[in-house]
Amino acid sequence: MAVSPVLSPKPNPPGTKATTNASKAKALAILNHSRSVSSPIAPSAATTPGDGGQDLAEQMNDEVRRQFVSGSRLGEGTYAIVYRGHFRSDPSKLVAIKKMKLNAEFKDGITLDSIREMRHLCELDHPNIIKLYAVFTTKDQNISLVLEHLPRGDLEGLWKDHSIMYGGADIKSWSNMLCQAVWFCHESRVLHRDIKGNNLLIAADNTLKLADFGLARGFADPGRPMTSNVITRFYRPPELLLGSQHYGGCVDIWSTACVIAELALRDFFLPSETDLAQLSVITDVFGIPTETDWPGISSLRHWEVNFKSAAPKRPQPLSFWRQRLPLLGDDGIDLLRGMMAMDPAKRLSAEQVLKHAYWTNYPRPTKKEDLPRQGDGEKKMGEDLKRAGGELESGRTDKVARKLNFG
Amino acid sequence: MKLTEDDLYRRSSQYKHWCFTPSKLALLRQKTNIQASERVKANVARQRAQRAKNLDTTSASDSERANTPGVENGADGASGNGGAVGDKEVDCLTVAEEMRLVDKFCETALELGNFIKVPAEVTATTIQYLRRFYLYNSPMTYEGQNIARATMFIACKTEGWHIPSSDYAAKFANVTQEQVLAPEHLIIQALRFNLEVRHPFRGLKGAHVELGEMVKGTYVPLEWDKRTGTQIQSEILKLPKRAGGAPMNLSESDFRKRLEYDYGVASNILKTSAQLTDTYFHYTPSQIMLAAHLLADEPLTLFLLATKVPPPSPIYSKTVDTIRACAAKLSSHRSYTDSSTSLEDKEARDKKEKAEVLAIIKKLRQCRDPDKMDLVKLNEAHKRDAVHDGELDERKAKRRRLDRENAQKEADEFWGPELPKNGAK
Numbered sequence: 060m061a062v063s064p065v066l067s068p069k070p071n072p073p074g075t076k077a078t079t080n081a082s083k084a085k086a087l088a089i090l091n092h093s094r095s096v097s098s099p100i101a102p103s104a105a106t107t108p109g110d111g112g113q114d115l116a117e118q119m120n121d122e123v124r125r126q127f128v129s130g131s132r133l134g135e136g137t138y139a140i141v142y143r144g145h146f147r148s149d150p151s152k153l154v155a156i157k158k159m160k161l162n163a164e165f166k167d168g169i170t171l172d173s174i175r176e177m178r179h180l181c182e183l184d185h186p187n188i189i190k191l192y193a194v195f196t197t198k199d200q201n202i203s204l205v206l207e208h209l210p211r212g213d214l215e216g217l218w219k220d221h222s223i224m225y226g227g228a229d230i231k232s233w234s235n236m237l238c239q240a241v242w243f244c245h246e247s248r249v250l251h252r253d254i255k256g257n258n259l260l261i262a263a264d265n266t267l268k269l270a271d272f273g274l275a276r277g278f279a280d281p282g283r284p285m286t287s288n289v290i291t292r293f294y295r296p297p298e299l300l301l302g303s304q305h306y307g308g309c310v311d312i313w314s315t316a317c318v319i320a321e322l323a324l325r326d327f328f329l330p331s332e333t334d335l336a337q338l339s340v341i342t343d344v345f346g347i348p349t350e351t352d353w354p355g356i357s358s359l360r361h362w363e364v365n366f367k368s369a370a371p372k373r374p375q376p377l378s379f380w381r382q383r384l385p386l387l388g389d390d391g392i393d394l395l396r397g398m399m400a401m402d403p404a405k406r407l408s409a410e411q412v413l414k415h416a417y418w419t420n421y422p423r424p425t426k427k428e429d430l431p432r433q434g435d436g437e438k439k440m441g442e443d444l445k446r447a448g449g450e451l452e453s454g455r456t457d458k459v460a461r462k463l464n465f466g
Numbered sequence: 467m468k469l470t471e472d473d474l475y476r477r478s479s480q481y482k483h484w485c486f487t488p489s490k491l492a493l494l495r496q497k498t499n500i501q502a503s504e505r506v507k508a509n510v511a512r513q514r515a516q517r518a519k520n521l522d523t524t525s526a527s528d529s530e531r532a533n534t535p536g537v538e539n540g541a542d543g544a545s546g547n548g549g550a551v552g553d554k555e556v557d558c559l560t561v562a563e564e565m566r567l568v569d570k571f572c573e574t575a576l577e578l579g580n581f582i583k584v585p586a587e588v589t590a591t592t593i594q595y596l597r598r599f600y601l602y603n604s605p606m607t608y609e610g611q612n613i614a615r616a617t618m619f620i621a622c623k624t625e626g627w628h629i630p631s632s633d634y635a636a637k638f639a640n641v642t643q644e645q646v647l648a649p650e651h652l653i654i655q656a657l658r659f660n661l662e663v664r665h666p667f668r669g670l671k672g673a674h675v676e677l678g679e680m681v682k683g684t685y686v687p688l689e690w691d692k693r694t695g696t697q698i699q700s701e702i703l704k705l706p707k708r709a710g711g712a713p714m715n716l717s718e719s720d721f722r723k724r725l726e727y728d729y730g731v732a733s734n735i736l737k738t739s740a741q742l743t744d745t746y747f748h749y750t751p752s753q754i755m756l757a758a759h760l761l762a763d764e765p766l767t768l769f770l771l772a773t774k775v776p777p778p779s780p781i782y783s784k785t786v787d788t789i790r791a792c793a794a795k796l797s798s799h800r801s802y803t804d805s806s807t808s809l810e811d812k813e814a815r816d817k818k819e820k821a822e823v824l825a826i827i828k829k830l831r832q833c834r835d836p837d838k839m840d841l842v843k844l845n846e847a848h849k850r851d852a853v854h855d856g857e858l859d860e861r862k863a864k865r866r867r868l869d870r871e872n873a874q875k876e877a878d879e880f881w882g883p884e885l886p887k888n889g890a891k
Contacts (some may be wrong), residue, residue: 194659
């Protein structure tokens with residue numbers, strides 16, 4: 060008997076002890092059966108009791124991983140590598156596999172970006188939000204997100220590409236898809252906090268999809284502070300630039316309006332070189348609000364430095380808007396100004412935005428299938444998905460935003 | 467154009483992946499238990515076999531993994547009776563015993579949360595992660611203390627309370643950063659990468675605010691409800707304190723005190739009993755919230771519900787039944803009866819509880835999976851496998867570099883070295 064364990068592959072030599080639970084015994088027998096080949100001496104069998112020595116969770120993970128086939132590399136950035144892939148069961152169904160890199164600088168395990176993106180995309184299922192099909196880990200403990208394949212580039216690429224012509228009805232169509240995505244996020248109590256042209260990807264059927272939830276978070280309970288250092292600078296609303304730590308969906312609405320204006324302008328709407336300059340670019344258009352325009356503004360953290368002794372500035376008149384954004388029409392301009400009210404409390408909510416007359420007025424938004432489109436945008440998708448949030452296209456990275464701890 | 471709570475909940479990962487009927491839940495736990503027991507037995511047997519072999523051949527080969535924690539507890543490793551004692555079958559934990567342990571881990575997590583002072587929802591998320599984790603893993607495989615600490619660290623990250631792992635580890639005695647981080651992948655994988663947990667806390671706050679409006683007379687009833695705000699106010703002030711009690715007529719300010727009291731009781735139930743039972747697996751956050759409120763103040767909760775669903779509707783009675791069932795589950799936990807139990811009874815009960823859990827922990831020592839004892843080493847081994855690939859690449863790169871340098875050298879020998887640039891000597 061002393062040698063029997065060496066020879067017997069079974070951990071449970073028959074006859075040593077009667078198993079008490081009948082159903083359990085049956086299950087054990089099945090497991091034993093499937094394991095009869097392995098030998099405890101071979102090193103490979105050390106963790107191989109039939110199930111490959113795997114936890115149930117590992118088995119599930121492998122099942123998920125096997126559903127997808129990874130193909131050529133589409134792009135690589137500091138935080139992720141993006142591969143083209145497809146469903147094993149249906150090779151015509153394409154996916155983008157975003158493999159998150161382990162960040163050497165971040166000493167605390169899985170990065171907060173990955174965590175935020177996983178947490179929120181798992182919950183958000185909407186035609187205008189990038190779909191997360193699955194998540195799995197590879198052997199080297201890298202998390203891979205299996206995302207919708209969106210091969211037609213991004214919105215910023217679209218307005219930058221001057222070979223493409225588009226008009227007011229097309230802008231209305233894209234803007235509407237964007238606003239629906241934002242509305243859905245807010246209804247689901249999620250703040251995106253990084254809405255901008257190159258986070259808006261375009262699917263093969265021309266549907267616009269909001270992507271990159273690396274800076275997203277749930278709505279905070281009233282009174283609990285959040286970081287004001289989010290959203291790529293050009294799209295950052297004045298209250299964040301003034302250091303507000305309590306905010307809601309209104310910050311995304313500002314960014315959304317910037318994107319719509321960009322589409323109509325075919326240029327950045329409020330570009331600047333520094334955070335300080337950003338505030339003055341904004342006030343050049345919207346004026347410097349007084350305590351009457353925006354009750355509570357003077358209690359914001361950075362108000363004193365920026366506005367206390369600044370010379371008064373008046374907002375631009377309607378003629379300025381008509382001249383700059385003729386493609387939007389008066390109703391479009393009215394919507395945009397509602398979305399860009401300096402006082403966040405006066406800004407339109409996502410729901411109010413969708414109820415605005417602009418959407419139903421003439422011209423009707425272009426049907427999806429008739430929208431102008433870019434040629435090969437697959438590479439662009441790779442570029443966009445690998446990028447970290449808060450980064451500008453030109454590579455001027457807003458590094459500060461990344462390094463802070465997002466509350 | 468509003469999404470209802472129900473629409474949102476049905477799209478959530480909590481509903482899709484973490485909602486079970488009681489029988490399904492039991493089956494899953496049984497499956498996990500069988501698999502873990504199997505593995506413990508297999509691994510212990512393998513170890514014993516190895517030990518017996520080592521005894522035979524005196525000089526064990528180096529290739530064999532010396533991963534045998536059973537050996538050092540000299541008791542049964544004494545040379546004379548090596549194999550014979552080893553043949554005794556491992557007595558594994560039952561599902562019920564595992565559940566007692568998981569409950570214990572969750573209680574510990576509750577204390578842990580208080581100890582490191584994180585907000586209640588971080589602790590609650592930790593506990594729900596733990597409960598989810600142990601649906602697919604057994605305490606025999608992964609021991610609770612390390613897992614609970616690592617899980618709380620993850621919950622801090624997901625709930626936006628990130629603390630650097632070094633600071634986090636420093637809050638405990640003898641805990642390293644590696645110990646906190648090592649099981650991270652293991653845990654997140656078992657959570658199926660679903661990091662969002664929907665809690666009933668915010669719902670309770672909402673109900674509290676709304677009840678306050680009703681008491682003030684400023685509540686605006688739903689469309690089908692033909693009562694005015696003032697009517698609702700006079701009705702609510704007359705509500706009896708207990709089900710079946712005599713109608714009262716409290717003043718607005720007294721009723722406000724009642725609301726505060728109810729909120730406190732319900733909130734406490736949500737932070738304890740709701741976490742320490744299986745309620746999240748069976749009920750929606752709003753059902754749990756209403757059940758806790760029902761336990762705090764039944765007439766008021768039913769009144770609130772009747773402003774949302776007309777009582778003649780079959781949905782009303784169905785909802786009440788569900789809430790009652792949930793309330794029964796919540797009140798079955800011993801933390802619920804704490805306030806109404808006499809001190810001696812409580813002490814006796816806690817003592818018994820403690821003794822039982824200790825007995826299970828003692829039993830656990832005999833049936834731990836020897837392969838999964840040291841999570842830090844396990845994680846390093848995982849990473850080593852992965853880094854291995856990288857090393858190969860590095861070697862390749864080095865060879866290419868040497869080739870390139872050699873080619874350069876050969877070219878130099880043939881053509882002579884590069885000529886000095888203009889101006890240089």
